[in-house]
Amino acid sequence: MQRHLVLRVTTKLLMPFILLFALYVQFHGDFGPGGGFQAGVIFGAGFILYALVYGIKNARLVAPDYVIRVLIAAGLLLYIGVGFAGLFLGGKFLDYNVLASDPVSGQHLGILLVELGVGVTVAATMITVFFAFAARGRDEG
Amino acid sequence: MDVLGLYNYWIVIVLMMTGFYVVISRGNLIKKVVGLNIFQTSVFILYISMGKIIGGTAPIVAPGVTVYSNPLPHVLILTAIVVGVATTALGLTLIVRIKEAFGTVEESEILQQRDDT
Amino acid sequence: MARQEGGRVIEILVDIVLLSFLAVMAVGILRLRNLFAVVMLSGIYSLISAGLFVTMDAVDVAFTEAAVGGGISTVLMLATLALTTDKEKEPLANLQIWPLLAVFITGAALIYGTLDMPSFGDPQAPIHLHVADRYVAEGPGATGVPNIVTAVLASYRSYDTMGELTVIFTAGIGVMLLLGAGSRRRKD
Numbered sequence A: 001m002q003r004h005l006v007l008r009v010t011t012k013l014l015m016p017f018i019l020l021f022a023l024y025v026q027f028h029g030d031f032g033p034g035g036g037f038q039a040g041v042i043f044g045a046g047f048i049l050y051a052l053v054y055g056i057k058n059a060r061l062v063a064p065d066y067v068i069r070v071l072i073a074a075g076l077l078l079y080i081g082v083g084f085a086g087l088f089l090g091g092k093f094l095d096y097n098v099l100a101s102d103p104v105s106g107q108h109l110g111i112l113l114v115e116l117g118v119g120v121t122v123a124a125t126m127i128t129v130f131f132a133f134a135a136r137g138r139d140e141g
Numbered sequence B: 001m002d003v004l005g006l007y008n009y010w011i012v013i014v015l016m017m018t019g020f021y022v023v024i025s026r027g028n029l030i031k032k033v034v035g036l037n038i039f040q041t042s043v044f045i046l047y048i049s050m051g052k053i054i055g056g057t058a059p060i061v062a063p064g065v066t067v068y069s070n071p072l073p074h075v076l077i078l079t080a081i082v083v084g085v086a087t088t089a090l091g092l093t094l095i096v097r098i099k100e101a102f103g104t105v106e107e108s109e110i111l112q113q114r115d116d117t
Numbered sequence C: 001m002a003r004q005e006g007g008r009v010i011e012i013l014v015d016i017v018l019l020s021f022l023a024v025m026a027v028g029i030l031r032l033r034n035l036f037a038v039v040m041l042s043g044i045y046s047l048i049s050a051g052l053f054v055t056m057d058a059v060d061v062a063f064t065e066a067a068v069g070g071g072i073s074t075v076l077m078l079a080t081l082a083l084t085t086d087k088e089k090e091p092l093a094n095l096q097i098w099p100l101l102a103v104f105i106t107g108a109a110l111i112y113g114t115l116d117m118p119s120f121g122d123p124q125a126p127i128h129l130h131v132a133d134r135y136v137a138e139g140p141g142a143t144g145v146p147n148i149v150t151a152v153l154a155s156y157r158s159y160d161t162m163g164e165l166t167v168i169f170t171a172g173i174g175v176m177l178l179l180g181a182g183s184r185r186r187k188d
Helices: A005-028 A036-054 A056-062 A065-088 A103-140 B003-025 B029-051 B071-102 B107-116 C002-031 C035-055 C059-083 C097-114 C132-143 C148-156 C158-179 C181-187
Strands: none
Touching (some): A005 A036, A103 C132, B003 B029, B003 C097, B029 C035, B071 C132, B071 C148, C132 C148, C148 C158
16 A cells, blocks of 8 residues: 555545544534444544555554553443442442432433443454454465 | 335345345355344344334434434444444454464365364 | 425335345345455445435434444455455355245244234334333433433443443454464564
8 A cells, every 4th residue: 555645645634534523423422413332433444544554553653552452441441430430429330310410410421421431442442453453464464 | 914014124034034044055154244244234224113203303302303213222223233343353353263273264164174184 | 294295205215225225235245256245245235224224213323334334344354355265165056945945934934923013114113102202201301412312322221331332342352362462472
């Protein structure tokens, strides 16, 4: 892919918009279509596009393995952490009503955090899976 | 008989059976995974069809709208799709490892090699 | 009123055309032996089903299916083809009698089962009479989130979503163990 100038330039132009769109889908998911699952996949797709065009080595510089590995666990931990936060604040597990001063904003905060956890884990998993496949190809070839 | 009202379910069954046939009749492991994906998508369509209300709209609250399609199947399928791709990835990983170990992704050749040894 | 009726007819027409496309795609996938073409067709299949989800009001689902089916899973399949092979070996027989029999019997039983199903889009179907009303009526007020799908996903059914996320986490770890870190470290 080193010589495909059009692809390289377009990718560079598109990257910020893809990532921004993923963030929009993530945080606007409360009001329109979207949410953690979709945002995670789009975010992952952005990195996959970058890795396809610029090579897995450069993509690894942007998203090093140890960071991605930590993020896979961090998203799930954030989700479970929100659950335990509800428990410690006097509610039930995953009860968002107690997270803020009134139940509705507590619910809203809880949903936002949980969706963030989903988004982080999904994005990191998609990136890991693709990197694993791509790296295997390079090692064998 | 209510042909229009049941058309969705019938196509779902056709897709489901096509996927099923690919899985049980084809020896190529990658093709089997694609067959499983067809089957999986047919189940998604089944759920979403059941959630649809004619004349309803997408379940995002807006002023002036009273009829919404059922949001519950949407939630179930939304998560199922992403879980589906994660498990597909795991299946493809196993195929890559099988190819490395046996040098083939055809079921018959793998069984042949196992019998030979 | 007439305009609304016309809208419904078009809705059902689009639905039927897209479903027929899907059936054609599935048969194409079954018959083709070039796995590259099969993967491309399955990507198109996913995109068409995403379109179908939009006509059935499941915008969130359509969004996910388009991103996952058209994007990630096609790329993963292509990566697998690059690591294995893109030609399927000739099967023993093109139409195999026992699998065909099993498929037809199962299909006939399922079609018999659909005869009792509620008609497509019927507002009085049992599925709409249980909890859905409550989600639609109370959800946005109780959670402050107008998108009912998000409200149900992250709040009413958050245990469910936690389980799903754990499955994704486990699958990611599985792929990492099978393909990733170990073999690379040996090379270094």
